Amino acid sequence: MARLKIDRARKYFGSYTALDDVSLDVEDGEFIAVLGASGCGKTTLLRQIAGFDKLDGGQITIGDRLLSSSERHVPPEHRKIGIVFQSYALWPHMNVAENVAYGLTVAGVRDPERARRVAAALDLVGLTGFAERRPGLLSGGQRQRVALARCLVTEPSLVLLDEPLANLDVHLRASMEEEFSRFHERTGTTMVYITHDQAEAMALADRIAVMDRGRLLQLATPSLLYREPANATVAGFIGDGMILPARLLSKPEAGRCKVEVLGVEAVMRCRPDQPAAGHAQICLRARDFAIVQENEGIAARVDRLSYQGGFFRMEVRPVASSETVLHLDAPEPAPAGPGDIIGLRISDGWVIPEPDRAA
Template identity: 50%
Template sequence: MTGHHVIVRGASKRYGSLEALCGIDLDLAAGSFTVLLGPSGSGKSTLLRSIAGVEKLDGGTIHFGPRTISDRQTHVKPEKRALAMVFQDYALWPHLTVRQNVAYALRRRRLGGQEAGRRVESMLERVGLGAKSGSYPHELSGGQQQRVALARAIVGEPELILFDEPLSNLDADLREHLRLEIATLTRETGATALYITHDQSEAFALADEVAILNAGVIEQRGSAESIFRHPATPFVARFTGLAGSFEGVAVHVSDDTAKLQVGEHVLTTAAGRGLGVGDTAEVLVRPTATRLETVDATGPHDGSRHRLPSRIVDVAYRGRGYDHVVDTGHGLLAAVFDERPWTRGAACVASIDPAGMIAFSANV
C-alpha cells in the first residue's frame, strides 16, 4: 500500500486569545515518518488533531494528495480519512478482549469473517500478544496495552498513522523496546506516519524528518543530523541539547563561521543567522563537543580545539561513565562526559570542538 501525501498550507487555529497554530505549512511525503518535536503548548497536538479531523482549522487547507480534506467549505470526517491514531493513554475498550479491540478496526471497515480473524491473529503474533488475545485491557501491563493499540492501528491498513506521544506513560527501558517496534511495524506497512513528542532523543531515533515547533510556528525542518549540526535558531539549539553557553562579542564573521571574544579567549564558532561584527552574542555548546583534560595535558593551542581552564562542580554516574558539571569561568557546562569520575573541586581543562559551537546574536 502507499501512504497519503499530506499537504498542509497556512494552517491556523485559535483558542480564545491563544494562537495555537500560526499559518503552518507542512508536507509529509507518502510513506515517510515525520516527527513533530516541541514543548508543551507549542501546537504539535493541535496540528496532529487537525490533520486527524478532530479539530477544525480556523484558516488554511489540508490535502491528502489531490483530495481536499479541510478548507473553508470542506471538513472530511475523521472516519473518512483512511487514518488511524495511537494515543498515549491507549484508548482501548475496557469491556472488549485484546482480540476484540484489534478486530474493532476491521469492523469499522466492514471486513469480517475468516479474513478478519486471520489478520487479527497474525497482527497479535507480530506484536508478541498472541497468548493474550483473550485477556482484557485491565489484565495487561502498560506496555502490553500500547502494543494492542499499535496492533489495532496497523491491522486496518490505514494510509496515515498518527501517534500522539504514545510512549510518554512508559518507563525508559520499555520506551526503547516499543520505539523500535513502532518504527519497524509502521515502515513495513508503507503508511505515512506523523508522530509527536517532546523528547529529542525519541524524535531523532524515529524520524526520516523532524519538524520543530515553537509557539505555533515550525522553526526548522530537516533530518535529525542537519538540525543537530546546523540549528536555525537559539530555540532549536537549546531544545535539541546543550551543554551550556557563553556570552561574547563577535570580532569577525565570515560565511558560516565567526570569532567571538569571550573574556580573554577568542573562540571560533559556527555563525548563526543574522550575526554581525560587534554584536553581543550567545555561544551555544553541544555536549558532544566537550571533553575533559588535565591541566598539564593542554599542550600548544593549535586551533583544533578550544581549551578553557575550569573546575569540576559536580559529577553523576550515568552507567556508561560519568557526566560532569564544569565551571569554565565564563559559564557552566553540563553533561561533560568522561569514562572516569573527576573529583569535585578539581582543576581541569574543558576542551571544546569548535564544530560543536554556534553563536547567535543577542541583538536580534
C-alpha cells in the same frame, strides 16, 4: 501510504493562538516526529490532522484530497487516518481480536474478511496467538501493540501516534521504539509521531519538526537538528545546548569561522552566509569541551559533579563570567572536584544563524 501537506495552519482558542501559520510536508512513507514541550501546539496540530477540530485558517491535504480549510472540514471517520493514543483505550471486556476488529465491525465489515484482516494485523505487530486474551492479561507493551493493530486493521492512509510510549517504563519504551522502527520498515506507512521526548524522536524519525508556542521552528533530520539548530530556542531545547554570546572574527571558510567566546578564540562551524564580523550567539554541547591545564584554556571553577554511570556530568562556572554555567562529561575517576579550578578548551561549536538566515 499518503503524502500529508499542511499549509499555513492556524488555530485559535479565544485570544490564544494555538497554531501560528504552521506548514509541514510529510512525504509518502516518511516517519515524522513532532517534538516540543507541553503547550507548544503539537497535540493541537495532531487534532487538526485527525479532524477533531476545525481549522481557523490554512489547509490540510492528504494526497490530492483537501481535508481541512476555513471553508471545508471532513469529519474524522471519513479521513482514513489511524490513531494510536497514549492511553491504549482498549475495551477490557473484549478480547484482543475483538478489540482489533472493533473499527471493522463499526464499518460493517463481516467475516471472513474481518477475521482475515484481524489476523494479518496481529501478525504484523507480533501478537499471533494472543487473539483470545483479554487486555488485563497483557503487558503494557503488548497492549500498545494491540492498539497499533486496531489502528492498522482499518488500512489507514496515515497513522498518527500521540505520545504512545509515555505510560511505559524506561526499558519497555526502548523495546517499543524498536517495535515501531521495525514496523515502519516493514510497512512503509506514513507516520506522524507526537512526542515531548527528544530521545524517542531522535531514535525513530526520518525528520523532526520542532514546535514552540504554536510555531514550527525547524524541520530537519535528527543529525542536522542537533548539529545545526536554526535558532537559539531550538539550540537550547535539543541536546541540552548551551547558548553563549560571541564575537565573530573571520568570514566563513569551508563551513567554519573564527569567534571569540569567554575571552578565548575558537573555530566553529557556521553557515556560508554568516557575517564576517559582529556579535552572534553560539551553541555548545558537552562534547565540545576538553579539560586541559588551567593556564591553557578557559579557567573555570567546578560547581558540582553528578555520577552518570561510567562518567561524571561536571557543571562549572568560568572564572571571568561566574554567572555562566557550563556542563561537560568527564571520565571516572573525576579529574577535579567541587571548588577546583580547571582549564577548558573548546573543540567545536555552532554559530547560530541570524533570524533572517535561519533555515
